[in-house]
Amino acid sequence: MTTSYVQEIPGLGRATGKLTGRVAFVTGGTRGIGAAIARSLAGQGATVAVGYCNDSAEDFVANLTEQAQAHRATASAHQGDISSAADCRRTIAEVIETHGRLDILVNNAGITMDKTVAAMTEEDWYTVLAVNLSGAFFLSQAALAHMVERGTGRIVNVSSVVGETGNIGQANYAAAKSGLFGLTKTLAKEAASQLDKSGLRTDYGIGITVNAVTPGLIATEMTDRIPERVMSKLTSQIPVGRAGRPEEVARVVHFLAADASAYLTGQVWSVNGGMDM
Template structure:
């Protein structure tokens, strides 16, 4: 089954919200929140490509697992190595996904790193490396993806930020700045995508269009938080109104909602999924 193109959409009621026939690329997609997003998109019927930076064997195992789901839907799965902090690698991996699967409908900019130090102790490398991966990487991946999506007339980009981008955090000036930067990037990309679609004559009142949104997770139970001492975790969760850390699957649900055809009227928005931490 192939995905519907804009001209195949007769009315908004025909938009199913399912992802069958869609191709998604999730950066940092082999573990933690990224892996949950990849599984969620696969459960919705999408072909899923995942990006990873280092562990080829682990990525291969994950794709084998993911393929069990995608193949059940008549879809596929693949893994693509690369350094998100490199503009050239960003462009190459987008081209690879399109060459492998014939199209790209959904880009999830999930890859991110931390190099935590106080402002006084932070080096130039600490600052620039985190910004390069978390913010510049999202820009260069989106830039390459948008060229393809604009040509086709449809697409979804979802950036994964963090509550720290809203609140700041001691020892995370670089991380907070990079995640906050995604808010402005999201809104600008959303406006430019809409403008370019209209300029190309491919925008239709009943079409799927191109949307760009951001999801901001709060404290989520992943491998990255597993090392936090129980006493410290207790103090952190005590500050969350719902009284617990989130689950990766709870982020993934919001991402696949925003990626769906039926979410065509949502763009340039920041979706907080943090148990009420920012209230």
């Protein structure tokens, strides 16, 4: 009996066990943590499609394409506002149309609009929920249908330590990020059950898994907005003694995206230097 997760990919022969032949879509993939995830997946051999909203993706995608070519892979960029369900469905369809498949969806794009509960407006609340939670739902809904049809897939939702602990001034963000835990676990159960019903589940198959990653304090443009005084107070509370690097989050994402991570699903993976234990 074979115990290998290595899968034959048409036109590429046997995959290396890394991500050769796979296609990933990383939302918010041109900046910060998303850019590190995109580079890391490309470094493992995947073709990477990056989502962006307002940024210009041109230079980033040119560099990513260069990196991907070393693995006979490629890269592309897809503009869309993930707070719009229609944009979520369109960008997933675009990625599948461009690359012929979608193996890995990383719901990374996110925003903050921080205010205390007393000061928070309806707009602050609904906008953050729409981007950080509803966006992940509509992207996953469209991707999962394709993954179930093909019998394999990986979804990784980028949540936050704040979803686990709450934080003053972040009721909207914390609610959206904890909402991702329920979404992740439900998607994981439904994916496994749909795969079983479709007859495509095998004991040594790659399967479809859904996981959440919870970064702690990671140095990106999002944290650039935190005043120096608050930053040093925050880092003093982290056992490892510093903010994390986007690449340190990306490592966990590419680990979860691997074919061999088939037995890891419905879980929350912390990357926080021991901030919450």
